[in-house]
Amino acid sequence: MILAKLFGKKTFPKGIHLEEYKDESNVAATRRLPFAPEMIVPLAQHVGKPAKSIVFKGQHITRGEIIAEADGFMSVPIHAPVTGVVKEIGLAKTAQGGKQAAIIISTALSSGQQLIESEQSNDYLSMSREELIQAVQNTGVVGLGGAAFPSHVKMKTPENCAIHTVLVNGCECEPFLTTDHRVMLERIEHLLHGIRITMKCVDAPKAIIGIEDNKLDVLHAIEPYLPDDQSITIKAVATKYPQGAQKMLAYSLLGIEIPSGSRSSEVGLAIFNVATLAKIGSLLPLGHGLIERIITITGDSLENPGNYLAPIGTPLRYILNHAGFTGDEASLIIGGPMMGTPVRSLDVPITKGTGGVLVLDERLTKHNDILPCIKCTQCLQACPINLNPSELGLLAIKRKYDVMEEQYHLNDCFECGCCSYVCPSNIPLVQYFRIAKTLNRERHLQDG
Ligand code: SF4
Ligand code: SF4
Structure with a gap:
């Protein structure tokens, strides 16, 4: 059966093969991370307008209650990750650098105080599409694969787009990360509830769960359900980076190309990450909100690597202590090594979009000198969307950011990092592209 599924399996052109480093964290069952004594809950954890705080300093709050409301449709509420007292509403450090508004909570550390009582149950099968989309917004769920885009917004498809397939993305192609793998093994019924909710919201007749063929245990586990x-249905595709990118998965599974500048809905697809749908499937039927998620904690010098169910807002310092970090110095990355965000402070919390915390020994992450481009074309051969990273890199050095956008399709770059990875001259191409995109966005805002 499995061989039949793999026979003739498809992939996408170009991309790269990476060492996986997943064995340290993907074999053991998910464990619960204890509650940190203090939680940092940013109001802007998603794409769109930040949530609006509705609590005050000194207020007693209960785990699961709404502490910040959605500010319009392009926003989601935030729920208390712990029972405790609001210590402060102020500025807190973010993983991206800088500070932003956050609710700081002193946790009530007795475990009995952290129980959630279920008051409500939603019979989602009898709800209308509009009611369901509202209920998804009420859960506060956003893309848990890292995008943090509000899920209910994605589920409200444009009038002129008919969705024929929900693609459920279980590829998890970044090295080290195994969150989605564990979710697919441990939360199958929640995942199927989430898929059915999504199919109803987008009015799609079918859904396909796509996994890489390094997770065949998931096929065995899900098929009976x-x-x-x-x-x-569930299908395996080749293990190759970046198979989990939307365009790559659509092409590999269905042979469908999402054209430059188009949305997946324009070609009849609604694409969601597995952890996102499993979370919606667990929360929505009970009327609960997102207060915790599974994250992979892995890398060097850790006594207890693995997957943990962690309250949103847990500071990295607490996570590293609990995972038994024994090193002196380490580079920390939130997310995976290819597309994640390096962080400098341990006082940064995990948020809704955090899929992993990666600890890498400083000695292994020292950067090599940047050398001139030798026109080897390796970056062109690696770019899965056929950009010309070499030329884009040269334009970035000359600060010709407008030319990069207008003539070399900079905005199609989804920052997978394949080009930087293969470059023998150590040119940090993807960093150049991120800077160029940011500066272009600022320029467009100034131009009105
Ligand atoms: S980072 Fe951008 S330019 Fe580089 S390989 Fe990925 S998509 Fe292509
Ligand atoms: S891989 Fe690096 S050296 Fe080779 S063409 Fe691309 S930018 Fe130049």
Whole structure:
């Protein structure tokens, strides 16, 4: 059966093969991370307008209650990750650098105080599409694969787009990260609830769960739960980076190309990450909000690497202590090594979009000298969307950011990092592209 599924499996052109480094964290079951004594809950954890705080300093709050409301449709509420007292509403450090508004909570450390009582139950099968989309917004769920885009907004597809397939992205192609792998093994019923909710919201007749063929245990685990009518199926695609990118997965599974500048809905697809749908499937039927998520904690010098169910807002310092970090110095990355964000402070919390905390020994992450481009074309051969990273890099050095955008399709770059990875001259191409995009955005804002 599995061989039949793999026979003729498809992939996408170009991309790269990476060492996986997943064995340290993908074999053991997910454990619960204890509650840190203090939680830092930023109001802007998602793409769109930040949530609006509705609590005050000194207020007693209960785990699961809303502490910040959604500010319009392009926003989601934030729920208390712990029972405790609001210590402060002020500025807190972010993983991206700088500071932003956050609710700081002193946790009530008795475990009995952290129980959640279920008051409500939503019969999602009897709800209308509009009611369901509102209920998804009420959960506060955003893309847990790292994008942090509000899920309910993605589920409200444009009038002129008919969705034929929900693609459920379980590729998790970044090295080290195994969160989605564990979710697919441990939260199958929640995942299927989430898929059915999504199919109803976008009015799609079928869904396909796409996994890389390094997770065949997931096929064995999920197949017995799939409906006989083939409305939900699971397929394996080749293990290759960046297979989990939306364009790559759509092409590999269905041969569908998402054109430059188009949305997946324009080609009849709604694409969601597995952890996102499993979370919606667990929360929405109970009327609960997002207060915790599974993250991979892995890398060097850790006594207890693995996957942890962690309250949103847990500071990195607490996470490293709990995972038993024994090194002197380390580079910390939130997310994976290819697309993650390096962080300098341990006082940064995990947020809704955090899928992993990666600890890398400083000695292994020292950067090599940047040398001139030798026109080897390796970056062109690696770029999965056929950009010309070499030329884009040369334009970035000359600060010709407008030319990069207008003539070399800079905005199609989804920052996978393949080009930087293969470059023998150590040119940090993807960093150049991130800077160029940021400066272009600022220029467009100034131009009105
Ligand atoms: S980072 Fe951008 S330019 Fe480089 S390989 Fe990925 S998509 Fe292509
Ligand atoms: S891989 Fe590096 S050296 Fe080779 S063409 Fe691209 S930018 Fe130049």
